[in-house]
Amino acid sequence: MLNALSILTxxxxxxxxxxxxxxxLGWGNWLALPIVAMGVVLGALSSKNTGRNFCLVILLVCAVRLSLGGGIF
Known part of the structure; x- marks a missing residue:
């Protein structure tokens, strides 16, 4: 159940x-980061790794995009 919630998040x-x-529109990444972090936590509490890994990939995309834009753009 937690894995499904992690994937949904x-x-x-x-x-x-x-x-x-x-x-x-890079400010949207700042909006998405807390949601992704919640998905990573839900995935870590799950017995499966699929949701956690999916959220970690999205977190990596957000972090790279924010670092390329200087944190704002």
């Missing part, structure tokens, strides 16, 4: 992250 954050890859 990852999908919701992915819907925020995809448009945030456009220049000047």
């Amino acid at each position: 990852g999908l919701v954050s992915l819907l925020i992250v995809i448009p945030s890859q456009i220049p000047l």
